[in-house]
Amino acid sequence: MQFVQLVISGAAQGCIYGLIALGFVLIYKATETVSFAQGELMMLGAFFGLAAMSLMGFPFWISVLSAIIAMGLFGVLLETVVIRPILGQPAFSIVMLTIGIGYVARGLITMIPGIGTETHTLAVPYKDQVWRAGGLVLNVEQMAVIAATATLCLVLYVVFKYSKVGIAMQATSQNQLAAYYMGIPVKLLNSLVWGLAAGVAAIAGLLLAPITFVHANMGFIGLKAFPAAVVGGFGSLPGAIVGGLIIGIVESLAGFYLPEGFKDTAAYVVVLVMLMVKPNGLFGEKLRKKV
Numbered sequence: 001m002q003f004v005q006l007v008i009s010g011a012a013q014g015c016i017y018g019l020i021a022l023g024f025v026l027i028y029k030a031t032e033t034v035s036f037a038q039g040e041l042m043m044l045g046a047f048f049g050l051a052a053m054s055l056m057g058f059p060f061w062i063s064v065l066s067a068i069i070a071m072g073l074f075g076v077l078l079e080t081v082v083i084r085p086i087l088g089q090p091a092f093s094i095v096m097l098t099i100g101i102g103y104v105a106r107g108l109i110t111m112i113p114g115i116g117t118e119t120h121t122l123a124v125p126y127k128d129q130v131w132r133a134g135g136l137v138l139n140v141e142q143m144a145v146i147a148a149t150a151t152l153c154l155v156l157y158v159v160f161k162y163s164k165v166g167i168a169m170q171a172t173s174q175n176q177l178a179a180y181y182m183g184i185p186v187k188l189l190n191s192l193v194w195g196l197a198a199g200v201a202a203i204a205g206l207l208l209a210p211i212t213f214v215h216a217n218m219g220f221i222g223l224k225a226f227p228a229a230v231v232g233g234f235g236s237l238p239g240a241i242v243g244g245l246i247i248g249i250v251e252s253l254a255g256f257y258l259p260e261g262f263k264d265t266a267a268y269v270v271v272l273v274m275l276m277v278k279p280n281g282l283f284g285e286k287l288r289k290k291v
Contacts, residue, residue, distance in 0.1 A: 001135045006252045012142035012211075014248020015149035019204035020225030021232065021240035022156075023197035029173035029235055030193035031087065033094045038201050039222020040102040045071045045202025046209045046218065047109060050120055060125055068202045075198025076191045083194065084187070102219065109216045116216050122209035145207045152203060153241060160237075169193060224251075227271040233281030242282060246270060 023038040048070050052063035082101065086094055110116040129140040160166035172179040172189050180186045205218070212218060228247045232239025247267045255263035274281065 002256075003253075004136060006256055007249055008136075008138065008146075009142060010249035010252025011245055012139075012145040012248070013252065014228070014245035015145045015241070016204050016208050016221065016244070017225045017228040017247050018232075018241035018244025019149060019152070019200055019207070020222055021229035021244050022237060023201050024226060024229040025232075025234060025237055025240045026193050026197045026200070028229075029237075030169065030190050031083075033083075033087075033091060033098075035098040035194075035197070036095060036222070036226075037098045037102040037105065038197065038225065039219035040105040041071065041075070041198045041201035041219075042205035042208070042222065043109070043216065043219035044074070044105055044205070045198075046122065046205035046214045047115075048202065049206045049209065050122055050214050053123060054120075060123070064206055067206060068199045071202035072195040072199035074195075076195040078198070079191045079194035084190070102222075106216055106219060118215070120214040122206070122214055124210045127210055141210045145211075148203065148207055149241065152200070153238075156237065165189075165192070224267050227267045230271050231274045231281055233284030236281065236283035239281055239283035 020038050020042055023041070024034065027033060027035045045067050048067035049063050052058045052066045053060065056063075058066060078101070082097070083094070086097055108116075124141070124144075126140040126144055131138040131140060131143065160170060168179070168184050169189055169192070171182070172184060172186050176186050205214075208218065208221070224247060225244065228243035229240050230243070231246055232241070232243025247270060250270055251263055251266045254266040278284070
């Protein structure tokens, strides 16, 4: 029973990693760039939800929807104003820009008096509730994370499989130039991808907030989500979730069965092993280029 409890707890944490990794993969597939600001976008989403509930007095579900929409619009604006002008520059420049965006976002939140320097609780309806199933004691907050992640994955699958926008995004991710010649609005789709990635990050932040509280440094969890994207295969959306689950479960088991300190390094040990065994990740594809 203890082992099962640890696996469930690790799966819930892994879902958070997977959702953030999903943002990494979405942006990479669309623009072939890596955004290291995903953790901070998740943090901003949590603060948006907190502000909607505490300052504006919105009900929980309205606050959640408002935060997701607000972060989606913020992602579109970020791509249009900050990212798009630098596209075409060396990849290192874009990576450094996204790291800078993360620092700026964290700094701006910290500058807000009485909010940015404090730790806040997100008042969710299922706070501190448990379900009992046989000998298992299931934390409702963790089960909500798993259920929300599964639902979001299903929604994204339907969108990418059956909607015109989703199919156009897939075409753009495979070959932007060919998609442009076929009449697909590549620039608009890139903005939508950044908006989608920011919205997914907001969902991750709102799911994580009841477990770890809302604070300016909660975005550092993105450092664990990047290994999840690598393990799953950086170009694979299902791989991001699977990689997150693997990292979360390994981390949970390592924290319980191994000496103190192994939990913090478990994610990177898994990445090193994966890079030695399967460098492209579990669901990665081999890319061939003619020279």
